[in-house]
Every structure is written in C-alpha cells, then in structure tokens.
Amino acid sequence: MSCEHLVCAQCAHPVIEGRCPLCRANRERLHQHGFAGLSPALIALLLVVLLFATLAAEHLAFR
Numbered sequence: 396m397s398c399e400h401l402v403c404a405q406c407a408h409p410v411i412e413g414r415c416p417l418c419r420a421n422r423e424r425l426h427q428h429g430f431a432g433l434s435p436a437l438i439a440l441l442l443v444v445l446l447f448a449t450l451a452a453e454h455l456a457f458r
C-alpha cells in the first residue's frame with residue numbers, strides 16, 4: 396500500500412508532501428509497513444527464530 400495517492404483530510408494536500416502533522420504521521424505509519432506486509436518487529440522475530448532453528452539444526456547434525 397502506498398500513500399502517494401492519499402489526500403489528507405486536514406490540509407487537503409497529498410499525504411506524501413507532509414504539509415501538516417497529520418500528513419507526516421500518516422506518511423510515517425504507511426511507510427513502516429515493512430516487507431511483504433509484515434511489520435518490522437515481526438520480521439525481526441522471524442529472523443531470530445530462524446537463527447535459533449539454524450543453530451539447533453547444526454547442534455543436532457554435529458553431535
């Protein structure tokens with residue numbers, strides 16, 4: 396989802412221009428959607444899980 400075509404309800408300018416605090420808040424929120432719709436926090440959590448899974452797999456393989 397992109398905010399390029401959204402018009403601000405407060406200042407009636409494109410949100411992407413960030414002309415008022417509401418625009419800037421919405422722009423920040425829309426641009427923090429992370430990868431493939433996943434939140435950055437969820438991506439970080441998945442990376443940690445993947446790291447532990449890899450370590451566990453190596454531990455099992457080399458015992």
Ligand SMILES: [Zn+2]
Pocket residue numbers: 403404405406407408410413414415416417418419
């Ligand atoms: Zn605005």
